[in-house]
Amino acid sequence: MRRTLPLTQLSRSIAFPRATAADAAHLAAFWPEYRLAPAARASLLAVAEGDPPPRLPPSAGLIRYAPGLLRAPRFGQRGRPVALMPCGPLPAMLREAPLAPPPPADAAALYRAGQAAAQAARARVGGEPCLPDPGAARLRLPPRAAVLVLDPCDPSRLAAARAALASALAVAAGRPLLLARDPAARPGQPPLLRPPPGARLLNVRLSPWTLLDLAEDLHGASAEMALLAAAAGVRVAGRQLDPAPRWAALIAATRCADPFLERPWPFERALEQLAHWQAAQRENRQVAVCLGMAPWKRARIAALFAHAGGTPGFTGRPERAIALARQQGGAIAAWAGRVPEGFRARCEAEGVRLLTVEDGFIRSRGLGARFLPGAAYAVDDRGVYYDPARPSALERLLATAEFPPALLSRAAALRAAIVARGVSKYNLAGAAPPGAAPLVAAPPGRPRLLVPGQVEDDASVRLGGGPIRRNLALLRAVRAAHPEAWLVYKPHPDLEAGFRKGRLPAAALAGLADQVVTGTPLPALLPLVDAVHTLTSLSGFEALLRGVRVVTYGQPFYAGWGLTEDRAPPPRRGRPLSLDALVAGTLILFPRQVDPVTELPCPPELILERLDDPTAWKVSPLTLHRGAEGWLRGWVSRLRGLR
Template sequence: MAKRTAGFISKGIGSITALAEFLREFDDVTRIRPFSPPPSAVIGWGLKPTSRQARRYAQRHHLPYVALEDGFLRSLGLGVAGYQPHSMIVDYSGIYYDASRPSDLEQWLSANEFSTEEVLRAEHCMALLRRYRLSKYNHAPDRPLAVNDATVLVVDQTAGDASIEYGNASAASFSDMLDQALARHPHGKILVKIHPDVIAGKKRGHLTSALHHPRCQVLSEDINPWALFDQVDDVYVVTSQLGFEALMAGKRVHCFGLPFYAGWGLTQDRLHCPRRQRSRTLAEVFAAAYLRYCRYVNPYTRQPSTLEETIHLIADQKRQQERLRGTWLACGFSSWKRRFIGDFLGPAAHVRYQKALPQHAVDSQRLLVWSSRIDDAFKTRHRELLPHIWRMEDGFIRSVGLGVDLTQPLSLVVDRSGIYYDPSQPSELETLLNESAFSDDLLARAAELRQRLVALKLSKYNVPGASDVVLPDNQTIILVPGQVESDASIATGSPDISTNSALLKVVREAEPNAFIIYKAHPDVMSGARVGKLDTDAKRLYDLDASHIDITALLERVDAVHTMSSLTGFEALLRHRRVTTYGLPFYAGWGLTHDAMHCPRRNRTLTLDALVAGTLLLYPSYVDPASGQLCNAETVVSLLERAKLQQSSAQKPHLTWKQRLYRCYRNLLIGSH
């Protein structure tokens, strides 16, 4: 495409850099003042008042006006709450909510055909939206409604919504709509959805008269639209996008304005648009609106995305948010951890911090504690509180850098049942792996994520190390990863073999002719944690690879023998043989050779099912720049970028705070 300069009047969607990701055919995106050189197109925000200057400029200079709008699947939360858009519309003809003239969307539906592949893709994406119950915004609670016998939903809109005027409707359209709903359903109760700000007096609506009607039940709380669809058979709208989502939910939709989805034979229409002459299937309208008309970008990586990837990202955000919604009392956390704990609990969580646990539990109270604090003495001391305690721990794809060096995590796990490294009781991860029905699309995501982790050479901490290692060609090569011996994962998960020296001894006895590589844990190498070998153990291995990158080793070895190290899981990702001497979370599912047995783990898993439960469903992920929930794929992209930046630096170094903290930790350990 020829080089073009775009003039733009911004509308608070974030940086021009972020906007440029949606406008890739424009080589330069500038603000409307000054123009140098003159633009060949002017860009503004739809037909909103903020775009008047851009539209006038375009008209005065006989330039095309390109309209931008949020896409139909925008984000987890609202723009005013700081959520950047995942999707955006770029329309060269009009805009979808303006029925007075054709938009790009209307022209495609009027004149274009859709391939079988496009229709199948549309049907698949609609099925995903139904499964994950996604709407334009997804911050509202998704819970059953306390509604009695209402089978009809009437949807209000706030006064001044541009789609009302440009959809050939008015305030009278809403009164007509409510009257018609009452007349057509004379014996049923009518559920009327009114914006919360209307009831609060912050905005004006159109259906406040329903508050006093005996057959109307007004709902003003913020609620997921799919919870409304669960209750009703018929949905009445003027121009709300909720009407199109109701079509996806299989409801009869009655339109009293001209939204983009009216006039194609899918809705019961009060008005007529003479330009819309064709009948279209729901999949065709969806393909035009969501696949052709919208553009998608991951707002955290600033990289182009697809609708499917956007659905999975927002669905993961919504799932994490809903699971952790509510009030929390976080006890005993350092000031450093308090900086990010609230982010991992999500925007619907309300967190209060205190140093010690309360004396007595409150039934509705959820207590959050860092998992390593919960030992036998803790359980005895706080026996009454245990049913209320949720445990928090580092996730499996954590950071570029060590936690002991105060590197902020990108993933944490929050577990109400136990914790993944403690097999003495079930954890939520164990329950997920035992009971989840892993869908085909989830397994496909897991396979792609696994392959990407291997290709990018990512691990938990991504600490830099050498990559060159000389190994023999004629021996079985076994990697023995060292662990922090004071770690709770060994105390609870590896009672028989509990030191690195004992592990090396049992491996050498089992594999007397193998070439054994030992790699000390990074925290032990840093001097911050306990786990050094005794003198005799140093004779049991053939190569000390403590300074070699773990991913470089996993590419070369035949097998990994471990107590309970995450390295065993990372070896499985690369199809290496893994022997466990404890009971890590990945043992007992038919993928490893295990010295111990857990009778609760009674299911054989595929590798991708293990990855899906462990990396996609169990942890919480956060983008550190925005503090917003994200997902595993996004974190992998962020880590990829961080590793590239790290490798381009001349020499990795610790900040002064990290050096000071490391000295502090080492002195404390040395004093014990």
């Protein structure tokens, strides 16, 4: 007979024999008091509830674990739990006795539990994930007015289901009576209960929170639904349940872990992550097809738009994209640089929503021109952030969003981390040239102005550059405005790497730039200059993060909010923003991030962690030739006397 031992009786090693190595490393984070060991040498073997038990070594014990109330959704084929509940002696109200009295808890635990229950109710997380959550209004039913009976759709529970229906009928007293499938019931199982006269059957799987929106009184509740009902303030079998002691028992029985960095987490962080993933599920389900995505980007883009139902398809044909979007009732996600002229108008005429996709602002550890997939993306349902001709989603967000103190504090911490780590868009390696010469060799007393070069055929320059569209013209304008300044010109990294055309000859720079700096990351230069003068370069945004004065000659997304000196002020803007509000909108609220390791939606703070790990950023073997191609182009340019 296999033993199930209390954790206190086991030595400190654990194995997960039915998990992959990567999954086992994550699962071990739920038991930080134990070290991960091979199954043959571990004293404790852990398997998921429902899995067949493994063969136990003579001295090993067995525990089982289940997802519990905080179940994580899947994104395509990928998913990781954020909470687990070891099976064993649990309070009755966490099993199948929802009205059983909860165990006692101290005042601090009760306060924490009440806050956590309210957090779950606000975010509508907990219970079966990824079910439709239309709410009462979209179902055209009155909120909190019905006596709701949950059908378990399980023949072994028929007697209990009939008793719940009889109890509901006895207390309905003229109130609407609804019958609904229990959200946790197995898909495809037929309902057990027939609605009596005057009652309505909701014979579709709905989110627990939509059902609780409808209910004034809940009958036939499982232990799980009773916990959620207590958090939502819905009576269970005529009783108003206090959420605090019940959620205190839940917190005590639940283990939580960071799905990305494999470390223990508090219960509240698990709730936050589930809320983030729930929002990602809603957004991603809207995308029916992706258009114009280069083959080397498709795996990452599929992860960007993955949801519990799978991933969108890809096509390179605009007409095919419109047809698929109409057929599936979804949106088209198109790479912004490959959207055909007039395509947005065609989509509007066909009643199809168009989302443009572009690289985000903290992209990767390497150049996109070398076909390195990014981790952050700007997804825009209005335009594209670098085109000031029409309002973009980012512009609207910055113009209208509220920035509460907690969000501003988070933005300040993110900004400080970016500066401390020396993070930029591409995070390229580099150092000062050999010798002890300073990076910026300005004589004393001369203002030091950095002019970052841009790829001149880039869409941000073509669309947002204003009257100046060339690096040479920008240098001339800065020199004319500041004849006494020491101008430092830094070519764009793609030009330095040889991937794009537009490197300026030394003769053209003579008399304009006092110094040309190559091979040095931007964060190393910014503390050494007094101001950055730019067309639309992201270098201006990165300078703002570091407290450097910025002068814009085009109309970049960060201009027009009172933080820059704008030579060609953008239209429509004008709301004054604090720097942390700009950071909150641009780096937290607007972009979407995909963890390059797990390929799950993640917060921007995680990308900073991944930038410390070179192994997280992998170039496809099919595109390794881009490194040699860039070196060869750069060598040819230098041979011709270009810099």
